[in-house]
Amino acid sequence: MPNSADTVPTSLRIIPRDQHAISRKDISPNALRVLYRLRDAGFQAYLVGGAVRDLLVGGHPKDFDVATDATPEQVKQQFRNCRLIGRRFRLAHVVFGREIIEVATFRANSDDGSGDRQMDDGRLVRDNVYGSIEDDAVRRDFTANALYYAIEDFSVRDYVGGYQDVEARVLKLIGDPEERYREDPVRMLRAIRLVAKLDFSIDVATAAPIPELAPLLGQAAPARLFEECLKLFLSGHAAAGFEGLERHGLLPSLLPETAAALAANRSGALRRMLLQGLRATDARVANDEPVSPAFLFAVLLWPAYCRALIALQNQGVHPAEAQRRAADRVTLHQATTIALPRRFSQPMQEIWLLQSRFSQRKRVARLLGHPQFRAAYDFLVLRLSASEEHADDVAFWRDAQLQSGENESGSSDEHLFEGEGEATPRRRRRRRRRSPSANA
Incomplete structure (x- = not known):
């Protein structure tokens, strides 16, 4: 052909x-x-x-x-x-x-x-x-x-x-841009990633068809889009890449519920938090420090989670149930576009669900021992970029870590985004065997 x-x-x-x-x-x-x-x-x-x-x-x-x-x-x-x-x-x-x-x-x-x-x-x-x-x-x-x-x-x-x-320093497609994008729609994401990575401008003819052809990303395999997202957001230029997605009309096709939530958030607080999280990701990559896809997607999908949660609460759903349902709904809907493996989606949801527990300040020792505590605490710190109302909670849990013998520098600075976020299995308690006489 x-x-x-x-x-x-x-x-x-x-x-x-x-x-x-x-x-x-x-x-x-x-x-x-x-x-x-x-x-x-x-x-x-x-x-x-x-x-x-x-x-x-x-x-x-x-x-x-x-x-x-x-x-x-x-x-x-x-x-x-x-x-x-x-x-x-x-x-x-x-x-x-x-x-x-x-x-x-x-x-x-x-x-x-x-x-x-x-x-x-x-x-x-x-x-x-x-x-x-x-x-x-x-x-x-x-x-x-x-x-x-x-x-x-x-x-x-x-x-x-x-x-x-x-x-x-210009990025230019070979051949007719529309035809080349139709051959492989993921090329649109590659264009955004390379422009962000190399600090290039994008050729006018190369950029022109992208907004109209953005829905073609729906034809790409969700597993392939997950890999492309990791390349886009974990190569040290996540913030610039995200802004490129917005600028060229790709965000609604890649992260549809996040795009809708950001558009509805008039204050811009959710976008500020999201970009702050991506800048923190870029800083860690620059320092050759580990970054977890679980935390990354917790940041990227947080606006969608907040919007789904508010909708459920407005319907009268109990807060705890609304949180669980909102987390599941956002995860399932996003999976139709990006195949987020369960080893990342599960800890992502735990990071979200732990946020409400920080304001309750109950069972402090138990929460400190939660496998996702440090990631969730770092997420709470990140939320300060959207609202100062979390300042007291951040201070309380920072002090709680110090009082429990934790080194403060070993929480946020060393563990932000770290690992794959897999929960540590609980040890099973041994049952005591009763003596025959005890059954008499």
């Missing part, structure tokens, strides 16, 4: 080593091993995509991908530590301990019948049609991701103007 990228003109520009900032010392040694072995075996092999882009702008990529003319089976023949994965995109993963170097064969946009390519209502559901490096360049999503680093002369190869766009 023809594709708009097929009509994109290619013109090779070679940027020599003395005109770019990429150095081999900044490239993973394992990626270099893969590149050199494939080259020595007679194949073309290039470092490609995000790693090249990030190195050019002075970043420090964590993932290094390789593009080659070797088929996945040929790559596997070269590396005993290789496994082949994927149906939609057949890939080779070369495994070095914890590091995986992803190796992809050059792909073409047009299927002459010799490959394995399938479209479904405009969406690309399988793409295993191999081609030349020029074919591969125009098949990629953004021009900034279509740059190839060659180890034979340490140059950067550019076929679609990506080097110029990186220098101008």
